[in-house]
Amino acid sequence: MNSTDRLIEVMPIAGIETPLAYAVPSGVRGCMEIGALVRIPLQNRTCLGVVVREGSDQKVPAGKLKYVIDGLFNEPVLTPELITLSKWMRRYYAASVESVFETMIPSAVRQEMSPKMHRLLSVRQVLNDEELQALDKRAPKQAEVYRFVQQQPLPVARGLIMGRLKVSAASIDSLTKKNILTERAEREERVVYSDVLSNAEKVSEVAVELTEEQAAAEEDIAASIAAGEFRVHLLHGVTGSGKTEVYLHAMRRVLDSGGSIVYLVPEVALTPQTVSRLRGRFEQAGDKIVVWHSHLSNGERLDAWMTLARGEARVVVGARSAIFAPIQNLRLVVVDEEHEPAYKQAETPRYHGRDVAVYRAMLSKAVCVLGSATPSLESLYNIQTKNYRVNRLTKRIDDRQLPIVHLVDMRRERLNPDGSANISAMLAEKLQDRQDKAEQSILFLNRRGYSSSMNCPDCGFVAMCEHCDVMLTYHRPEQQLKCHICGFHQPAPSGCPQCKSSKVRWRGYGTQRIEEVIGKIVPGAKIVRLDTDTMSKKNLFRKILGDFRTGKIDILIGTQMIAKGLDFPNVTLVGLVDADVSLHIPDFRAAERTFQLLVQVSGRAGRGDKAGEVVVQTLMPHSPPIQYARQADFDGFLDAELEQRREFNYPPYRHLVRHLFRGRNPEKVQFYAEQWAKKLEKELTEPIEIRGPVAAPLEKMKDQYRFHLWYFVGNVSRTLPYITAIRDAFKLDDDVIDVLDVDPVDMV
Numbered sequence: 001m002n003s004t005d006r007l008i009e010v011m012p013i014a015g016i017e018t019p020l021a022y023a024v025p026s027g028v029r030g031c032m033e034i035g036a037l038v039r040i041p042l043q044n045r046t047c048l049g050v051v052v053r054e055g056s057d058q059k060v061p062a063g064k065l066k067y068v069i070d071g072l073f074n075e076p077v078l079t080p081e082l083i084t085l086s087k088w089m090r091r092y093y094a095a096s097v098e099s100v101f102e103t104m105i106p107s108a109v110r111q112e113m114s115p116k117m118h119r120l121l122s123v124r125q126v127l128n129d130e131e132l133q134a135l136d137k138r139a140p141k142q143a144e145v146y147r148f149v150q151q152q153p154l155p156v157a158r159g160l161i162m163g164r165l166k167v168s169a170a171s172i173d174s175l176t177k178k179n180i181l182t183e184r185a186e187r188e189e190r191v192v193y194s195d196v197l198s199n200a201e202k203v204s205e206v207a208v209e210l211t212e213e214q215a216a217a218e219e220d221i222a223a224s225i226a227a228g229e230f231r232v233h234l235l236h237g238v239t240g241s242g243k244t245e246v247y248l249h250a251m252r253r254v255l256d257s258g259g260s261i262v263y264l265v266p267e268v269a270l271t272p273q274t275v276s277r278l279r280g281r282f283e284q285a286g287d288k289i290v291v292w293h294s295h296l297s298n299g300e301r302l303d304a305w306m307t308l309a310r311g312e313a314r315v316v317v318g319a320r321s322a323i324f325a326p327i328q329n330l331r332l333v334v335v336d337e338e339h340e341p342a343y344k345q346a347e348t349p350r351y352h353g354r355d356v357a358v359y360r361a362m363l364s365k366a367v368c369v370l371g372s373a374t375p376s377l378e379s380l381y382n383i384q385t386k387n388y389r390v391n392r393l394t395k396r397i398d399d400r401q402l403p404i405v406h407l408v409d410m411r412r413e414r415l416n417p418d419g420s421a422n423i424s425a426m427l428a429e430k431l432q433d434r435q436d437k438a439e440q441s442i443l444f445l446n447r448r449g450y451s452s453s454m455n456c457p458d459c460g461f462v463a464m465c466e467h468c469d470v471m472l473t474y475h476r477p478e479q480q481l482k483c484h485i486c487g488f489h490q491p492a493p494s495g496c497p498q499c500k501s502s503k504v505r506w507r508g509y510g511t512q513r514i515e516e517v518i519g520k521i522v523p524g525a526k527i528v529r530l531d532t533d534t535m536s537k538k539n540l541f542r543k544i545l546g547d548f549r550t551g552k553i554d555i556l557i558g559t560q561m562i563a564k565g566l567d568f569p570n571v572t573l574v575g576l577v578d579a580d581v582s583l584h585i586p587d588f589r590a591a592e593r594t595f596q597l598l599v600q601v602s603g604r605a606g607r608g609d610k611a612g613e614v615v616v617q618t619l620m621p622h623s624p625p626i627q628y629a630r631q632a633d634f635d636g637f638l639d640a641e642l643e644q645r646r647e648f649n650y651p652p653y654r655h656l657v658r659h660l661f662r663g664r665n666p667e668k669v670q671f672y673a674e675q676w677a678k679k680l681e682k683e684l685t686e687p688i689e690i691r692g693p694v695a696a697p698l699e700k701m702k703d704q705y706r707f708h709l710w711y712f713v714g715n716v717s718r719t720l721p722y723i724t725a726i727r728d729a730f731k732l733d734d735d736v737i738d739v740l741d742v743d744p745v746d747m748v
């Protein structure tokens with residue numbers, strides 16, 4: 001080591017849990033600050049790592065100290081507070097360094113490691129007009145590529161061109177073969193900035209004047225921002241009360257004072273309206289927004305990330321992973337629809353985007369605004385215990401009325417011989433009425449496909465998934481039986497596969513079947529179905545929403561996933577076809593989910609000048625969540641539900657940790673789960689309540705048998721390390737896997 005060399009500590013992204021000291025030779029390229037992504041030698045290979053400390057007190061014997069190879073970028077890819085956040089995530093979610101960094105740093109950024117990543121193209125031979133015209137005729141795609149490259153001030157990554165222009169590698173290759181373009185493989189730090197927004201929808205937007213309630217909420221939030229302290233606000237506003245407008249005003253203030261913003265939505269693809277409003281509002285004013293979503297190509301992801309790291313954009317909008325954006329001077333974090341389970345990541349590290357957002361805001365002394373019409377019980381409880389501030393919007397914009405909710409008791413409906421199965425007389429009549437008045441309706445049913453099962457009345461056969469413990473769903477358009485858990489599918493048989501009877505029955509109603517029924521009930525209506533089956537076709541979702549807005553569609557039928565943030569003024573009727581689906585899930589949050597679902601879907605009605613109506617069909621009209629939701633009685637629901645939760649020690653009174661064991665052999669899985677429980681009870685000194693092991697509600701999934709235990713924990717950060725320490729010394733059989741899920745939303 002030379003006297004001019006520096007020491008740093010690097011956390012390898014390579015299955016090692018402690019940082020290692022490295023020397024930085026003077027004159028090495030790239031950044032060596034905290035949060036920098038560096039390439040390091042480790043044993044006899046190289047890997048990536050993150051600089052977690054400048055300097056080191058580690059005593060490395062002379063001759064053993066290794067040099068960093070280089071840094072990948074000029075800017076750190078994580079900020080210092082994100083490094084702190086990573087430590088908290090490891091501890092709180094019992095996750096490895098590797099999994100946390102791989103989650104925090106997008107793979108497009110880490111892939112910079114491979115030199116192939118940057119095959120940069122530039123123009124070698126400038127074409128004159130005539131040559132370009134000839135190329136246009138002969139090979140229009142090539143001409144398009146040529147023009148694109150020629151217009152760029154710097155060489156462009158090949159992957160970016162392919163993604164952006166949707167051209168094949170062959171088109172690019174023929175241009176390089178002809179020596180029109182030249183390609184060089186290089187690890188270029190400065191990638192051409194691609195405007196990730198250019199081909200996206202922008203709605204021209206002007207700031208509206210806030211209502212009194214909105215202004216009061218916004219001023220309170222602004223005061224927190226001005227105070228420069230960490231504070232959490234819960235913006236609890238009824239549906240259609242203008243919560244988004246409050247965020248937008250607060251964001252304007254933050255931008256004007258030089259701060260940065262993270263804005264989280266449950267899923268970008270499902271919130272095109274919010275995204276285009278943000279873009280319209282801020283981009284017109286010249287503030288660049290990075291929209292972080294799954295359709296970005298790798299090149300675009302890399303660009304977007306580095307744009308944020310360099311401070312060229314100060315707003316990022318995205319799903320949960322956008323909370324790890326490397327922006328500095330973070331002043332405001334918005335978590336829209338904070339109650340959404342989609343904020344929880346289903347894979348390791350199983351973090352909750354909302355909770356990580358609050359923690360990051362705390363580390364940055366920023367303000368966190370959680371918004372919802374139906375806040376989670378956790379957040380409502382935190383108002384009482386953790387000094388979250390609450391700002392309420394009790395009225396809809398322009399004093400529009402909340403819709404009238406009709407409950408239909410489907411037990412009676414079944415006695416009515418005229419009632420078409422599963423659509424009540426009342427719903428049918430109101431749908432027709434809206435059709436006559438040229439108003440629009442939305443129907444929700446949280447079950448896609450045609451029917452929920454196929455069975456045989458003669459021998460009792462039920463079509464089950466070969467790999468999971470669930471019945472197969474019939475999908476009529478494709479004539480397939482599908483498993484909604486693992487994706488397994490097979491052609492739908494025309495008779496019983498077991499006894500060859502031809503009397504096959506389709507039980508239960510899915511969105512496809514409702515679409516069919518409604519077509520008969522409201523002849524002449526233009527009906528469109530929107531669920532994950534239609535979503536798989538790219539851009540179809542946007543197109544359907546566009547057609548619905550312009551009135552080309554009369555009735556929209558969808559699963560609840562489409563309910564988020566829809567704002568269509570001409571919708572005056574909303575039907576919830578089966579309110580009981582969510583009541584029957586084996587989950588302590590079943591009542592909460594049902595309440596939220598009812599309030600949210602109802603909230604889609606009556607957002608324009610005309611009043612709205614909601615028809616809720618249920619077999620359990622007296623169940624508390626349905627009754628409270630009908631009266632929009634939040635406090636009543638909260639009190640009743642909190643009492644239940646307290647009695648059983650469920651969240652928010654305790655944290656739940658789910659410990660799942662799975663493997664192909666059910667006896668083995670059960671054996672290890674039981675052995676573990678014995679060991680834990682013997683060795684754990686912390687007083688926690690342990691329940692289980694028992695078979696999981698979904699006992700077999702993707703050919704794996706599943707058993708789980710539940711830990712009821714007061715303080716996760718304190719207790720979990722004790723559990724993981726015992727777990728580290730517990731030897732599992734090779735074909736049994738165990739998974740810890742802290743604050744799980746998946747109970748099955």
Ligand SMILES: Nc1ncnc2c1ncn2[C@@H]1O[C@H](COP(=O)(O)OP(=O)(O)OP(=O)(O)O)[C@@H](O)[C@H]1O
Pocket residue numbers: 208209210211214237238239240241242243244245372373397564565566567603
């Ligand atoms: N102060 C205002 N003046 C006029 N219109 C407004 C105002 N604030 C919001 N709006 C409009 O009212 C409608 C509802 O607002 P927004 O979508 O923000 O409500 P929300 O509370 O987020 O609703 P939800 O929770 O149901 O999604 C939007 O069309 C919005 O443009």
Ligand SMILES: [Zn+2]
Pocket residue numbers: 456457458459460461496497498499500501
């Ligand atoms: Zn049969």
Ligand SMILES: [Zn+2]
Pocket residue numbers: 465466467468483484485486487488702
């Ligand atoms: Zn399956």
